[in-house]
Amino acid sequence: MITITILSLCFLAALSCKIKKVKAPELQLLLWYIHLIFGGLSLLCLFLMLNNYGFKGTQTERVFFTLYTGSGMLLYGLAKPDTDARYAYLLCLFGFPFMLLLGILLPPLRTLSLVVAITLLSDSDFHRYEIDNDYALQTKTTGILSAYPVYSLVEDKYMFFEKLTTDVVSPHAAPRFVKMAKKGEDSVRIQVNNNVDTVVALQQ
CATH class of the missing domain: 1.10.287 (Helix Hairpins)
Structure with a gap:
């Protein structure tokens, strides 16, 4: 608020x-x-x-x-x-x-x-789950406008900026637990709750 x-x-x-x-x-x-x-x-x-x-x-x-x-x-x-x-x-x-x-x-x-x-x-509710020093998974919930959070991939850019790629996963549920594991240098495996298990590419 x-x-x-x-x-x-x-x-x-x-x-x-x-x-x-x-x-x-x-x-x-x-x-x-x-x-x-x-x-x-x-x-x-x-x-x-x-x-x-x-x-x-x-x-x-x-x-x-x-x-x-x-x-x-x-x-x-x-x-x-x-x-x-x-x-x-x-x-x-x-x-x-x-x-x-x-x-x-x-x-x-x-x-x-x-x-x-x-x-x-209305201030949105943000949570970030760190992947490594350059990437993080972000959830954004905007009050009653969205029943489920938006999942975005956040990439650290330059000195003061970052790049956001929205809707990288669509679990249609609030994250009770999030597990991530890098697969090599160019992708990450993301698991959300018990119904989402996907691999997202990381731009190098």
Whole structure:
């Protein structure tokens, strides 16, 4: 629930600043720099995700997206009302929770809004099972959106990045036990529970 917690605190802080009409130009300038940095990192994350890559760590991308959105909310709380594009952009970030709430209240959009809210705000449950120093098997469960975890092969790449190959096995069950054994240098035998026994190739 770290995503909801951070965004809720940023939203309430922005609302408080807006109500009290706080003026802090130095803090606002610093927040703009922070917002632009995390905005750039978020765009890089999207580009990497489209190519099955990502930053190392299970929640790194979500942290970047959360801090990008949260800093935008805080900037809205400090910004003066205006009609320019920059203020409209900050208003969209701040008003996103209201748009989700409106969608949930409207029957035609309720299902779509719930899926979007769970996808964006719910922290997935990750587990990694190490194969060797370069590879690991990862399970990812996303709340009520998926009854079973997604199994991915994680490959260590370069300094800060890793490559993910999704759906390497499909056991359709929560992993009660996982056993792995390398077969040579280019494959690994994966056993999940009592119903999955498969060999997955490792790219060299």
